Amino acid sequence: MIRAVNLTKRYGSLAAVDNLNLSVKPGEIFGFLGPNGAGKTTTIKMLVGLLKPTSGEAWIAGTNVAKDPVVAKRALGYVPDTPHVHERLTARELLRFVGDLRRIPPEKIEKKIDELMALFELTDRQDELLGSFSHGMRQKVCIACALLGEPRVLFLDEPTVGLDPRSARLVKDILRTIADSGGAVFVSTHVLEIAERMCDRVGIIQNGVLIAEGTVEELRSKAVPGKEGAVFSLEDLFLKLTGGEEYKELIRHLSSDHPSSDRASAGSSAGDVERRG
Amino acid sequence: MTVGFMWTILRRDLRSVFAAKGKAPLKEKLGFIVIALLWAVLGTAFGYGAWRLFGYLAASFGGVPEFRSAVEINLLNASSLFVLSMVILIGIQTTYRSVYESPDLGFLLCQPVPVWAVFGAKYLASYGTMVLMTSLYGLPVWMAFASARGLGAGFYLLATAGFLVLLLACHGCISLILLLAMRYLPGRKMKQMFIAFSAIFGILIVIVSQLVSARITQAGDPAVIIESLGKGQLSKMWYLPTTWMTKGILGSLPEFGVDGLGGWVPLVLLAIGSTYGAIVLSEKWYLAGWSGRADELRPAKKKARRHSGRVSGSRLQGVYWSVLRKDLKMLWRDPVVWYSVVVALIGLGFFTYNMMTAVQKGGLEEAHSGDTLVSSVMMIVMPVLMGSVTSAQTGGVSLSREGEAFWLLRAGPASARALLFAKFTYAALPPLIFTSAFLVFLEFTVLPHVSLWLGLALGVLATLVVAALQIGLDVYFPDFSLKVELGASSGGKGTVKILIGTFSSMGMVGLLAGVLLMPLIFRSGGAGMGLPAVSYLALAAMALGATMFLFGPATKRLHRLLTDM
Numbered sequence: 001m002i003r004a005v006n007l008t009k010r011y012g013s014l015a016a017v018d019n020l021n022l023s024v025k026p027g028e029i030f031g032f033l034g035p036n037g038a039g040k041t042t043t044i045k046m047l048v049g050l051l052k053p054t055s056g057e058a059w060i061a062g063t064n065v066a067k068d069p070v071v072a073k074r075a076l077g078y079v080p081d082t083p084h085v086h087e088r089l090t091a092r093e094l095l096r097f098v099g100d101l102r103r104i105p106p107e108k109i110e111k112k113i114d115e116l117m118a119l120f121e122l123t124d125r126q127d128e129l130l131g132s133f134s135h136g137m138r139q140k141v142c143i144a145c146a147l148l149g150e151p152r153v154l155f156l157d158e159p160t161v162g163l164d165p166r167s168a169r170l171v172k173d174i175l176r177t178i179a180d181s182g183g184a185v186f187v188s189t190h191v192l193e194i195a196e197r198m199c200d201r202v203g204i205i206q207n208g209v210l211i212a213e214g215t216v217e218e219l220r221s222k223a224v225p226g227k228e229g230a231v232f233s234l235e236d237l238f239l240k241l242t243g244g245e246e247y248k249e250l251i252r253h254l255s256s257d258h259p260s261s262d263r264a265s266a267g268s269s270a271g272d273v274e275r276r277g
Numbered sequence: 278m279t280v281g282f283m284w285t286i287l288r289r290d291l292r293s294v295f296a297a298k299g300k301a302p303l304k305e306k307l308g309f310i311v312i313a314l315l316w317a318v319l320g321t322a323f324g325y326g327a328w329r330l331f332g333y334l335a336a337s338f339g340g341v342p343e344f345r346s347a348v349e350i351n352l353l354n355a356s357s358l359f360v361l362s363m364v365i366l367i368g369i370q371t372t373y374r375s376v377y378e379s380p381d382l383g384f385l386l387c388q389p390v391p392v393w394a395v396f397g398a399k400y401l402a403s404y405g406t407m408v409l410m411t412s413l414y415g416l417p418v419w420m421a422f423a424s425a426r427g428l429g430a431g432f433y434l435l436a437t438a439g440f441l442v443l444l445l446a447c448h449g450c451i452s453l454i455l456l457l458a459m460r461y462l463p464g465r466k467m468k469q470m471f472i473a474f475s476a477i478f479g480i481l482i483v484i485v486s487q488l489v490s491a492r493i494t495q496a497g498d499p500a501v502i503i504e505s506l507g508k509g510q511l512s513k514m515w516y517l518p519t520t521w522m523t524k525g526i527l528g529s530l531p532e533f534g535v536d537g538l539g540g541w542v543p544l545v546l547l548a549i550g551s552t553y554g555a556i557v558l559s560e561k562w563y564l565a566g567w568s569g570r571a572d573e574l575r576p577a578k579k580k581a582r583r584h585s586g587r588v589s590g591s592r593l594q595g596v597y598w599s600v601l602r603k604d605l606k607m608l609w610r611d612p613v614v615w616y617s618v619v620v621a622l623i624g625l626g627f628f629t630y631n632m633m634t635a636v637q638k639g640g641l642e643e644a645h646s647g648d649t650l651v652s653s654v655m656m657i658v659m660p661v662l663m664g665s666v667t668s669a670q671t672g673g674v675s676l677s678r679e680g681e682a683f684w685l686l687r688a689g690p691a692s693a694r695a696l697l698f699a700k701f702t703y704a705a706l707p708p709l710i711f712t713s714a715f716l717v718f719l720e721f722t723v724l725p726h727v728s729l730w731l732g733l734a735l736g737v738l739a740t741l742v743v744a745a746l747q748i749g750l751d752v753y754f755p756d757f758s759l760k761v762e763l764g765a766s767s768g769g770k771g772t773v774k775i776l777i778g779t780f781s782s783m784g785m786v787g788l789l790a791g792v793l794l795m796p797l798i799f800r801s802g803g804a805g806m807g808l809p810a811v812s813y814l815a816l817a818a819m820a821l822g823a824t825m826f827l828f829g830p831a832t833k834r835l836h837r838l839l840t841d842m
Contacts, residue, residue, distance in 0.1 A: 084681030
């Protein structure tokens with residue numbers, strides 16, 4: 001459903017994404033992790049046809065994105081990292097606009113909007129201008145826009161940022177439903193709990209290079225050779241793979257100077273012991 | 278100590294402006310240079326015009342010094358009144374943006390710094406901006422006056438000081454009103470109020486200036502013009518700070534017999550009092566008022582229902598129709614855009630009025646004989662021009678006005694060609710509507726004009742060329758941070774973009790008028806008046822070229838914006 005072949009994006013001498021290869025099958029939720037500035041958004045933009053790769057190819061549902069972007073975009077839904085919308089349209093009008101762009105029959109659009117507004121608990125406010133919506137509400141509208149066309153492939157860039165826990169849970173359930181019905185979901189997130197609990201497979205990118213890919217279990221066994229018996233959280237793995245361990249040391253060092261350091265270090269050690277079993 | 282905080286904030290603001298300019302790409306630097314040049318050219322033009330006028334007064338009324346002085350006082354006061362109106366029009370928004378909408382306010386107010394230091398820094402920053410923006414209209418007139426009278430350097434300094442104190446007084450009053458409003462009104466409501474007030478005031482200025490212009494056009498004689506300006510007896514408006522400034526500055530010249538101290542004292546007191554009052558009040562009101570900035574106004578349900586309700590199932594779909602429908606819907610809801618439409622309509626109305634008066638004055642026979650071609654061409658070109666000026670702020674920059682929400686089109690299955698033609702239609706609508714309505718209206722008047730169908734055909738061709746130019750500029754130089762407010766952009770970069778769009782559209786309309794006037798131009802060469810067909814063909818060729826440009830390079834460029842940005 002989603003395939004990246006030697007996908008590369010260079011800005012001068014800087015490789016934002018370097019020779020990235022991955023694929024996401026139907027029915028799969030793929031979690032895309034990486035530190036800030038690692039190249040997650042650039043990768044997603046290339047996959048959805050918002051950015052031309054310097055080299056390599058992106059394929060969506062059998063269509064080469066660079067060669068036939070309109071056909072590829074018809075098959076996908078995309079939620080950007082920041083929910084920018086037209087402030088002088090109402091939520092219903094924006095969704096109707098997106099539906100008309102995709103040539104969805106008007107009756108179906110109206111029915112689908114009713115469903116989505118009810119799902120995101122926006123029915124009461126669907127006829128208000130989006131300018132008066134909060135960040136979280138706009139985020140819900142953007143997700144609704146992506147879902148309106150019932151896409152076979154869904155890309156979400158940090159979808160739970162700004163959402164309350166109830167809505168975040170709702171989004172997770174929706175993504176699972178889409179995957180279970182044969183769709184492919186590609187989600188970039190900083191929330192490792194989402195990746196750990198929800199994603200079928202995970203990829204970790206750092207400095208534009210995909211440094212690990214597989215199921216969470218596979219990553220655990222790959223990342224800590226010789227410690228197969230130990231139970232590591234995805235957070236530990238992530239920090240290990242992306243070089244976060246050194247920051248842990250620094251934080252430990254800094255907190256030793258802090259008045260509450262005894263309590264904090266005691267708590268942290270207890271937490272570590274508890275987590276590692 | 279607190280002043281130190283204020284200086285730190287100001288210094289950082291200044292540094293960030295200049296550092297940003299220093300590291301900016303060439304395109305941005307050029308834009309900055311264009312603004313500076315435009316500012317200098319306009320200032321020089323105002324100054325030169327005023328200098329000629331004061332020179333004319335000296336030459337004509339040198340023998341009657343009392344009369345000359347009286348007229349000069351009225352002219353200077355009129356120019357100061359104009360500055361005051363510009364301060365109300367521009368200053369309110371400048372202060373609002375700086376004091377209320379600066380993106381760093383949240384950060385600054387969280388720092389261990391007195392609230393009034395933050396307010397004071399923003400107050401000074403907006404004052405500086407206001408001085409830069411309004412000095413263009415006021416100072417050159419005073420400089421021209423001093424130059425025409427051969428006054429010394431001291432007078433120049435005095436005039437500059439008077440001008441700065443006047444602006445400080447106005448800025449202080451505006452800030453006090455703003456503080457009061459922000460304390461008691463929700464943010465969105467307050468913005469709506471300021472925009473509406475500025476729009477109404479701007480329209481009043483346009484009407485008054487058009488009335489004066491109509492009188493001047495009809496009068497012809499400069500003496501009558503000066504007399505008509507003097508009739509307002511502006512110096513009797515003792516209650517206005519502009520009058521205090523005029524009195525204060527002219528008080529240094531004994532021949533005017535004006536009480537200078539009577540001008541300076543209230544002006545300085547107002548400036549100090551309003552500034553001090555604003556800073557003291559800011560300590561009590563600013564933080565609470567600013568924190569209400571994101572207050573939401575939930576529109577009444579009934580009104581909202583009217584906005585979007587249910588629609589029939591047989592609407593036109595696809596990229597072209599959905600984008601056009603969305604743009605028109607947003608245009609309908611954007612009150613500030615109506616401002617430019619109203620201004621264009623007023624301009625067109627006064628043009629018609631002046632033409633009709635001229636025809637009535639000269640008699641119909643005279644109007645229809647000789648150079649009726651010029652009048653006929655003007656009747657086609659003027660509505661195209663007015664419509665183009667309107668679309669330079671609406672459809673002509675509609676791609677840029679997609680703003681941050683452009684991702685919706687980029688991520689949607691939108692073909693570049695369909696999107697381009699939706700934007701082109703939007704840009705062409707105002708000139709097309711203006712031209713059609715105006716040509717139909719002409720059928721019922723005595724004004725000289727070509728036949729309705731010929732006029733419509735020429736109007737459509739001219740519109741096509743101008744709209745293609747506007748869309749081409751927007752596609753090649755988009756600015757997705759552009760926000761149009763009251764006929765101008767709210768950002769520096771955007772202002773250049775809108776100015777370039779407007780002036781190039783005007784230039785193109787001028788060129789089209791030249792093409793249509795070819796028979797007249799070649800008449801002296803003996804080619805006679807039998808050339809209209811050639812000029813029509815030339816216009817059609819230009820329209821064809823514009824269409825080919827849209828289908829070719831412009832579509833390719835937009836495709837790139839959709840897929841690689």
